[in-house]
Amino acid sequence: MQYETHRRSILKAISWRTWATITTAVIVFFFTGKVALALTVGFLEVFAKMGLYFFHERLWQKIRYGKREVPAFVLWFTGLPASGKKAIADRVYEELKCLHLKVDRLDGLDVRPLFPETGFSPDEVNRHIKRAGHLCAMLEKNGIIVVASFVSPFLKSRDFARTQAQCFVEVYLKTTVEQCEKRDEKGHYRKARAGEYDYFPGVHLDYEISKNPEIVVDVDSVSQDEAVSQIISYIRKQIIQSKI
């Protein structure tokens, strides 16, 4: 999204007044300053200045000074399977769209079909997360805010994604394997325990917790609404500040 700085608007105000006053002075001088004509002048002024204002606006349209973009960032949701990443990330994405920000959404489920040959072994997951990190960085570089949600259980590839981005905000959804198993609507944990998966985070592999994620949401003790507003409030205060 673009926004205009206050300095730009101050300059526009000075520039506008200069032209408008010169116009009035010329018209008044032309009509020799008679009071009776003042209303006529005012009337004329409405039309004269209206046109002038319009061309003045179009001229400023060519001037780029003071036009800025809200800085982009990567909002990376990470946590155990069934910790609620997708649901919370979807809602945060919608909230950011409502602020007229340029935002895109990347989820494991969207990205995997692009690379159908990618499996779930630690090596393959690391490669997959690195590619996702590249994708995020490519969008961010172009001014797009990215709301990404990937289990991304390994520090190595998550940190790689961080190094690719200009501004990386890690949102860690804190919970326990037991809570996730209770919540697990898709039955992934059950299948993992039954041996249908080989490398399931929380069952066969540990989720590696980052030392200092930017945001930690304790999903077992806050509601989804609270989680969303906690994240949006961080973004407003720490990243986009008063720019929108």
Add this chain to the structure above:
Amino acid sequence: MQYETHRRSILKAISWRTWATITTAVIVFFFTGKVALALTVGFLEVFAKMGLYFFHERLWQKIRYGKREVPAFVLWFTGLPASGKKAIADRVYEELKCLHLKVDRLDGLDVRPLFPETGFSPDEVNRHIKRAGHLCAMLEKNGIIVVASFVSPFLKSRDFARTQAQCFVEVYLKTTVEQCEKRDEKGHYRKARAGEYDYFPGVHLDYEISKNPEIVVDVDSVSQDEAVSQIISYIRKQIIQSKI
């Protein structure tokens, strides 16, 4: 890039004049219409309207009506190896950046390192081009113009890339294998003929020409400057029209 429509500027002009004239009327009434005070009024007006203009501008900053983005598109350069895709695409990219458009550049050499396991067999090339098409579409969907250059010798995957984009502009660099071999600074054709490559377009495989590429540049009969201006002129006329 954002731009403002003429209707937006007309509305701003009407809105501004309403406020400015009401201000003047109130001030003149307050000073009982005396000529001697007219200059004072004018003087006061400068300051009063200046502030008003500023707040008026800031108010409009909140109004989204008439703010538009220049539509994005995918400019896809295709042609034999050493037909000059990269050089011409790089220059077109620079020209579009000079127009303050939001534009990104994708080249085979940038994208391949993301997928180090991708080889050069027809199957692998088709998969690679499909992924590149996805990347382009992802950027385009977010309002980013993409200047892409890939040999992309097969109709199948090139047409897939076309179906992914909203607005796909295929730039076919027309030339012959003989001309490319003469131009080939990197010695790829020599290596291909010496058997170092298995699937080299122009040597082991035919380049499949599209029926109706949007732009055909006969690189053997026009200079690089002419090629660039031919492409930029197409974009100005057919895609971005008078919007910038």
